Amino acid sequence: MFERFTRPARDAVTAAQTYAAELGHERIGDDHLLLAIDSSAGSSAAQALAEAGVDAAGLRAEIERAHGRLGNDDADALSTLGIDLDAVRSKVEEVFGAGALDSGKPRRRLGGHIPFTKDARKVLELSLREAIRLKDRSIGTEHILLGILRAEGEGHVALQALGVDAAALRHTLEHGEAA
Known part of the structure; x- marks a missing residue:
């Protein structure tokens, strides 16, 4: 499936692993994918998040809060x-x-592969479905973000906590315009 991902989408998946490691998390969650998409400068998904009022510091703080810090x-x-x-x-x-x-959980040693959570795997699967539904040949960061919205996991919860209108964000991603 990863062969269908655009370079920015592959970079986001790689960056999600980096974020999970930096935060000392045992697994890569859909919230780490969201952090990576938000930091992918120039992508339509990052632009849509910015237009929805998401800023990197606020998003990271919300994810840290959700993980118990x-x-x-x-x-x-x-x-x-x-x-x-x-x-x-x-x-x-x-x-x-x-x-x-x-949190008292043992910290991962630095480096090495960090596995995906069930929700993150679901988001990646949904990103493929979103690309197919939109008749796109490749999977971009916008499809991953649509997958996050559709899966309603930790990433979606973080967006809600930041006051993001999920329906408006979905519309922006699907139509390339402000809702």
Whole structure:
């Protein structure tokens, strides 16, 4: 199936593995695919996300929050007590290693293949179906994003949390115009 992917779509799949590794996650999820698509400069899918109000920092923060890391509200609450969460995290990681404050699950060793989650595999399958439905010969980042919207997994949940109108985004991707 990957032979039908455009270069940017293949790059997004590769970048998703990098994001999963950076975040210390055991598997590549559809949310990592979403991060990779959002960072693929110049792609129609990245442009559609930007037009929908998605910014890379906000998306990454939402995905980290969804995976159990402390969010801005937690950091703000601790700061009212005089605790700088970033300073605490930095000191703990300096002493105990990167990711010491993560969910308690063992961290993956750096490098090597990271498997896809069931949802990510479903998104990749749906991206093929979306390309076929739209009568496109190849699978681009826009088809992967349509797959994310259709699968309604973690990536879709992250978009909802950011206030993205999924129907409008789908329309933009399918018709190449603002909804």
